[in-house]
Amino acid sequence: MSELSQTMAEEESSTEVSSSKTITLRIAKFNPEHDSTQQFADFKLPYERWTTVLDAILDVKKHLDHSVAVRYSCRQASCGSCGMKINGRPRLACFTKISELNSDVVTVEPMNNYPIVRDLVVNLERMFTTHKKMQPYVIREDTEITAPTKEFKQTPEELEEYIQFANCIKCGLCNSACPTMATDSSFLGPQALGQAYRYVADNRDKGKSSRLKIIDESHGIWRCHFAGSCSQVCPKGVDPAMGIQLLRGYLLGFRK
Amino acid sequence: MRESTIMKIHYGTALGAVVLVAVHVLFRITMMNYEDSLAYENVLANYKYIPYAIMLELILVLLSVHGFNGLRVILLELKQGRSYEKAVSYGCIAGMIGLVAYGSRTILMASMGMT
Numbered sequence: 001m002s003e004l005s006q007t008m009a010e011e012e013s014s015t016e017v018s019s020s021k022t023i024t025l026r027i028a029k030f031n032p033e034h035d036s037t038q039q040f041a042d043f044k045l046p047y048e049r050w051t052t053v054l055d056a057i058l059d060v061k062k063h064l065d066h067s068v069a070v071r072y073s074c075r076q077a078s079c080g081s082c083g084m085k086i087n088g089r090p091r092l093a094c095f096t097k098i099s100e101l102n103s104d105v106v107t108v109e110p111m112n113n114y115p116i117v118r119d120l121v122v123n124l125e126r127m128f129t130t131h132k133k134m135q136p137y138v139i140r141e142d143t144e145i146t147a148p149t150k151e152f153k154q155t156p157e158e159l160e161e162y163i164q165f166a167n168c169i170k171c172g173l174c175n176s177a178c179p180t181m182a183t184d185s186s187f188l189g190p191q192a193l194g195q196a197y198r199y200v201a202d203n204r205d206k207g208k209s210s211r212l213k214i215i216d217e218s219h220g221i222w223r224c225h226f227a228g229s230c231s232q233v234c235p236k237g238v239d240p241a242m243g244i245q246l247l248r249g250y251l252l253g254f255r256k
Numbered sequence: 257m258r259e260s261t262i263m264k265i266h267y268g269t270a271l272g273a274v275v276l277v278a279v280h281v282l283f284r285i286t287m288m289n290y291e292d293s294l295a296y297e298n299v300l301a302n303y304k305y306i307p308y309a310i311m312l313e314l315i316l317v318l319l320s321v322h323g324f325n326g327l328r329v330i331l332l333e334l335k336q337g338r339s340y341e342k343a344v345s346y347g348c349i350a351g352m353i354g355l356v357a358y359g360s361r362t363i364l365m366a367s368m369g370m371t
Contacts, residue, residue, distance in 0.1 A: 180333065183333050183334060184332070184333045184336065185336055186336045187333075216258050216259050216260045217259055218259055218332060218341065219332070219336070220259060221259075222259050222260070222262075222263050222329075223329070223332075223333060251260040251263075252260065252263075252264065252267075
């Protein structure tokens with residue numbers, strides 16, 4: 001056996017695959033217009049090692065129950081549409097393979113802390129409103145457009161300050177995992193606060209003071225308990241919990 | 257008042273209280289044995305020693321400010337609403353003032369020997 005094929009064989013054997021090749025997919029069904037409680041519909045499905053939870057849900061929708069409501073678009077963890085609770089944890093359905101869950105039962109539910117539109121679809125309006133409230137754009141009086149020779153230069157170190165926060169795809173998983181959002185409906189949330197840090201830490205931006213004023217309110221940044229759940233569930237590796245602590249540094253005068 | 261100012265006070269009072277309570281506890285266990293330090297006459301003697309009475313007053317103020325702000329934060333997270341939040345904020349300020357006033361009265365009376 002060549003070295004390459006031996007390595008591949010080792011990788012294959014080390015990958016954990018559920019012993020059963022079928023799973024039970026439990027889909028939460030709830031229509032707030034008609035139903036008083038959430039029900040679960042169970043479906044037995046075959047799956048392959050590469051089958052994602054979204055593939056399975058779409059398979060159910062195509063062949064077994066057309067009424068399942070699910071929001072999706074890109075299928076490659078870029079659009080942030082298919083956020084849902086999979087086996088109790090907020091994840092992107094397109095980015096979660098059934099084989100990596102190591103369970104014969106996969107339960108999918110709508111994300112916590114959002115109003116349910118239907119089944120797995122939640123209303124993300126409030127998240128987008130708080131996101132917009134953070135002024136998610138570079139604020140300057142001058143512009144590159146009016147003076148074509150002008151550039152807003154940035155060193156790699158300056159870029160490093162905020163670049164991971166620019167990876168946010170607004171899927172809302174962080175807000176769903178946040179324990180403060182579960183009780184405080186007015187809390188800005190880790191998504192918005194992470195985005196506030198993204199622009200505050202950008203050395204091209206001149207809107208720091210206005211953003212800090214927006215987050216410095218009774219349901220703003222100070223209500224974060226630093227549970228860190230937001231950072232744990234982010235599919236893009238963004239660390240909103242750290243961003244929130246760094247923002248607090250600006251407000252307490254430790255950072256300039 | 258901005259929330260960041262309130263939280264600076266919150267963190268400051270916590271640090272101050274930890275330091276002063278540590279001094280207070282050290283006094284209890286270093287000056288005499290612990291049981292004796294809690295005897296009626298010895299407790300009254302503490303209040304008559306003015307620097308110590310001032311320290312107790314400071315602990316009272318620091319813990320009241322910190323505690324009632326903590327309570328305000330917990331209550332704001334439990335429920336939201338304009339009138340509810342106003343009631344919580346003013347209620348906590350009133351509670352804080354009430355506790356400081358009552359505690360100060362006790363410290364003052366004890367230090368003046370009115371027992």
